[in-house]
Amino acid sequence: MKDFFIENRQIGPKHAPYIIAEMSANHNGDIENAFQIIEMAKRCGADAVKMQTYTADTITLNSNKEEFQIKGGLWDGQTLYDLYQSAYTPWEWHKPLFDKARATGITMFSSPFDTTAVDMLEDLNAPAYKIASFEAIDLPLIRYVAQTGKPMIISTGMANDEEIAEAIDAAKSAGCNQLAILHCVSGYPAPSSDYNLRTILDMQQRFNLITGLSDHTLDNTTAIASVALGANIIEKHVTLDRSGGGPDDSFSLEAAELKHLCDAGRICWEALGRVDYGRKSSEEGNAQFRRSLYFVKPLKVGDIITSDSIRSVRPGFGLPPKMLESIIGKTVSINVDYATPVTSEAIAK
Structure with a gap:
């Protein structure tokens, strides 16, 4: 037109x-x-x-x-x-x-x-x-x-x-x-x-x-x-x-x-607007409240990560929930406390 x-x-x-x-x-x-x-x-x-x-x-x-x-x-x-x-x-x-x-x-x-x-x-x-x-x-x-x-x-x-x-x-x-x-x-x-x-x-x-x-x-x-x-x-x-x-x-x-x-x-x-799947400016402050993986019990170096030791919860500072199944069965590389975000550094290679 x-x-x-x-x-x-x-x-x-x-x-x-x-x-x-x-x-x-x-x-x-x-x-x-x-x-x-x-x-x-x-x-x-x-x-x-x-x-x-x-x-x-x-x-x-x-x-x-x-x-x-x-x-x-x-x-x-x-x-x-x-x-x-x-x-x-x-x-x-x-x-x-x-x-x-x-x-x-x-x-x-x-x-x-x-x-x-x-x-x-x-x-x-x-x-x-x-x-x-x-x-x-x-x-x-x-x-x-x-x-x-x-x-x-x-x-x-x-x-x-x-x-x-x-x-x-x-x-x-x-x-x-x-x-x-x-x-x-x-x-x-x-x-x-x-x-x-x-x-x-x-x-x-x-x-x-x-x-x-x-x-x-x-x-x-x-x-x-x-x-x-x-x-x-x-x-x-x-x-x-x-x-x-x-x-x-x-x-x-x-x-x-x-x-x-x-x-x-x-x-x-x-x-x-236009076709746009990207994160919008008004969402930036809320991105931290998306779900992510958190430890829900204390673990020590070498402990195995079981299904009852991590959960998908808010906020969003841990690894994404889609990684849950791949993480279960691995061991932690550092001591972690309750309510600690699951990060790649916390998981033994």
Whole structure:
């Protein structure tokens, strides 16, 4: 897998997971909330804040026909147009939000939903792009984003392996050479049992790309577990207040939970380490308490070492226990007391 950079942050297996705090619609129509989410993400240790760039008119049609109505789930009873009209981030906010992120010292980028969004984000010098799961089959949009030459992350919720391959081919053929994919379940929220995290391993082997997780479960367990399976990017929705009433608030992380994700995700990655059977630095002080062979009765020069005169005990200053049978029947070359370590010098040649 080929590492890549978003701004100055290297992303890949040899680096801690890249944590993306997804703001989505959780500003609830107030730019001050958006500013606070940026500050919260930085304070909690996230690497980036992501927004979404669309309007109701660029993402759907203003229609009351049945196919445009949402039935069931969090947004039951709304039309697509009404949902996106209430949830979008005004385009005139984008520059102040990017400026705020830069001043705060955290990366910001966005998911564009049409070419006009890409053009506007290019004017703001967005450092990367995210393709949302529902747009993973929009190959013309992927090609348009690829032509910017910026890093691209494609979320794969609802896409089968053939559709994922088509999205990757579209990105690469249009010039994207910094590409990652995210395993995702596009349920809001999604049960952890739907995630089948072993798919991440298969995606890495099948597509040979940096692979991560876009997590819509209600806590951090699934995301942290994905790090142990090699996820290099974690995306999670965040909010100032889960009870705030916004479209995505109910399945988003508050500050304490985001901090836990950032901390635990990095600890999990550090714990993976590398294949290493050697003694670790934290073990050095305890090595003396391993088992070894000790005399458990006094013996004089020339006495035969019997099975009841030595034992395998702690601490570890004597010969290793594996030598027990080879030592029994030999004689001692020096006088030994009770609780004396068995050494090669104490045994007659």
